[in-house]
Amino acid sequence: MLTIWGRLNSHNVKKVAWLAAEIGMPHVRCDVGGQFGMNDAYLALNPNALIPTIEDDGVVLWESNAILRYLAAKYAPGAYWSDDPAVRAQGDKWMDWQFAYADAQRDAFLNLVRLPTEKRDPACVARSAAACAQHMAVLDEALSRQTWLSGDRFGIGDIPMGVYAHSWFSLPIERPAVPHVAGWYERLKTRPAFAAQVMIPLT
Template identity: 75%
Template sequence: MLTIWGRLNSHNVKKVAWLAQEIGMPHVRHDVGGQFGMSDAYLALNPNALIPTIEDDGLVLWESNAILRYLAARYAAGTALWPDDAAARAVGDKWMDWQFGYAEAQRDCFINLVRRPPETRDLQAIAASAAASAAQMAIVERALQRSPWLSGDNFGLGDIPMGVYAYTWFTLAIDRPALPAVTAWYERLTQRPGYASQVMIPLT
């Protein structure tokens, strides 16, 4: 059985837990990081002191997007999650790495509005972060005007990393420009059971 270490209020852990449900993979998840801390046993698995980490059939693996690629390649090969055609995979794959830039843009909004009490919030940082996030989401908007999913014609692995961050984008108390293609994509994501149960949880 797949074991996932990491608290579910982490964007990167959500990615892995969501994919596990998408592929119907039995798994157990242990809360690690944040208020749960990290034991010496965990740090022996992941010396970076980050989450998530998985163990699957003797393989210990960290880095969330590497985990996504591994699970899809092993358990969903030949499906829309991991197409046999390399070019088809690449369409979505680029968004997995692109997402890290978006995460940096959104970081100050998230930290200030979710993790800090109101009296310690940096309003200038929030405004700058919201503007940077909107500029990045405009790129996603243009992509989704051409195809219904970031992975192409079908939901795929490339939709998962930005799909997790889209929930935060639509949940944070910030001004958002009208992005109809992004909004329609997000609404389709919310209909997926794994997204509803593993991603759409209160921001903490």
Template identity: 65%
Template sequence: MITIWGRLNSHNVKKIAWAVIEMGLAHRRIDMGGAFGFTPEYLMLNPNRMIPTIEDGDVVLWESNAILRYLADAYAPALRSDDPAERAQGDKWMDWQFHFADAQRDAFLGCVRQGKDGSDPAVTQSAKAAAAMMELLDAELAKRPWLSGARFGIADIPMGVYAHTYFSLPVDRPDLPHLAHWYALLQDRPGYADNVMIPLT
């Protein structure tokens, strides 16, 4: 039984909650962080005051993308290419997700947490920066169906979580057909609706 520590309205927790469904892993999730605070027990596992953290037997691990790689390597190798070059291409987009999160942060916080809309200058600037980055992702998805390569894999999970936020915010977005097609495919994946496509809070 894998224990996931973290509140589900966190982008990084959503990654893991979705991934364990894809992998068919027995798990439980314990709310932590944000309004739930941090217990002394949790801070012994992860002193960074960040989420998520997982416990898998004697393995304690934090950093969401490191967790994804560990879970795939341990339990679902089919979700991670055997070819080092292809695997590295997917890893690149997994890590690129953190730059995208920085670009979209003001739009997310403004619209979801502060009651603003697309007319707010900070929201508009952030939305434009996020859209420009999504144009890069759209160009990548024009060359291959998944960020992981020829088939779905863990490299699709980080940006898959952020794609839902991107398409949910009340801001202007350019027409990016390859991105939209990929997002539609994600919505049919096991666990995506229940763990990612939830109200933004």
């Protein structure tokens, strides 16, 4: 059985748990990282001391987007990651682009979710929110031309930014109007796996 190592309040763990639920894969998830800490057994699997890591029939793999590609290719070939290299690459670019967005959102998230009120830096939050807005404008333009980041149907190209979009719409920050992103987010919210694995309280 697939084992997913990592706490579910991690953006990167949510990605993997969401896809496993989409596919309907039996799996177990073991809390590690953050408030759960690390141990030597986990570090033997992932010496980077980051989450998530998976174990799957002797395969040990870390890096969340690599895990998404592996699970989609092995357990749902063609369904969530196109067999057409040109179509597949269009979704892949958004998976990689998400890392730049994550850098933009990090300070707002850490200040507003992880830090007590008295330690928050409003100026830092404002800068982060402005950077997020710039990225969301790029995403909005793309989604004005296509229904999903993966193309004409939902796929793993939608998962990384889907996780971060939920945080963006949940954080108490100033957000510009991005109607196409908002419509895409509403479509994601209708997916049971997204609701169960991603739409949990930010902690």
